[in-house]
Amino acid sequence: MGHDAAHGNSVKRIWYVFSLLSIATIIEVVLGIIKPQVMVQNKFLAMSLLNWTFIILTIYKAYYITWTFMHMEGETKGLRRSVVWTAVFLIAYLCFILLIEGDYIYEVYKHGFVKYNF
């Protein structure tokens, strides 16, 4: 267990991670309020750069919460992988399948013969 070795540093590390999380949140909020047009209009893989930034910052925060606050870094490789990999694979699959399907239905509504806007 790594945290037994350096007790003085562990508290310091918590505040350091808190500042990282705060900065990431502040960046998200500022971007969410300003919504820079450059980031909104430029797209990568059918999603705006602004949304990519939000998602990347969220995963960055999730990593620090899980690894430091939840002490995942101190667990054995087996426990870490059985929890994290399972979640990552299943969630990625779920998002992939549902978002593609949602977009397909949108196209049907838009170009098909379904009258829905009345």
Added chain:
Amino acid sequence: MEATVVKTGTEGKTWGGGDNPPLKASYGKMMIWFFILSDALTFSAFLAAYGFSRYKFIDSWPIADEVFYHFPFLHGVDAPMYYVALMTFILIFSSVTMVLAVDAGHKMQKSKVVFYMFLTLVGGIVFLASQAWEWKNFINGEYGAVETRGGRILQFLDVDGKRVGLSDIALESTQRAVHDRSSGIWFTDDETLSTYTIEDIKAGFAANDNLLIRIQKLDETGHPTVLSREESVEVLNRDAVRVVEGANLIRNEYGHPLFGNFFFFITGFHGFHVFTGVLINLVIFFNILLGTYERRGSYEMVEKVGLYWHFVDLVWVFVFTFFYLV
């Protein structure tokens, strides 16, 4: 020496994980991890379903900034995002105090654990109260809107592009009285009535040339389309059938009904987790006060509820992004 051999009542009742634990974690800690894994999948199913519905109606989904812009004590001020950002900070901060409590537990410093657990509890309760306030605003609504036969929402703007409330449009209210059980049929309740009837709104709209209608359909810049005065009058008189004030599970004044449903289910399910988290933290807090973990010689229980509490924070990070930012 009776005092030093006090038992906690759990001897022989917990399984330690066998002689050769391959994951080097206690049974309880491993199980809280796998519970968190399954709970994470439930939440991701909710959020992925939200994404599905949003992609399905990508060109007419409400914009979160235009729904959540209230801030306590700032009436009529447009403050998008600030309030949820504050809620996010409250939760992250209570996560920090929780991890400090766990850390103090490792060092067997009882008074510090008590102090940090107390702060964590306060953070959780403040967050719950904030969420209640958010729900109150969402349910009550502010401007009101009308619904068309096809279930679309029409919102009102003045020529400057500012939102206009129903009370500023209608000249008078001709809404009938509510039938309650003493004046109506004794065994039925009346439906909830809107403040104004659709005819009041149509008459008031026709009388004021400064009013325009905004439909849900987003234009190419991502803003809801504003109709011209002629189109507005035509659409209102032809399609509008009902006045909508605030939000419930069937319809809401912000736009698509699914938006309201997902708001209630996702933030509600998360709020329920925060609530149970506060309850469990409270139990553990009293256990710490009573010295249970001091006697047990280990504060691992604080670590386990800590995992749950951090998970609640983790979920909020995702809800914040996918409901309020993206």
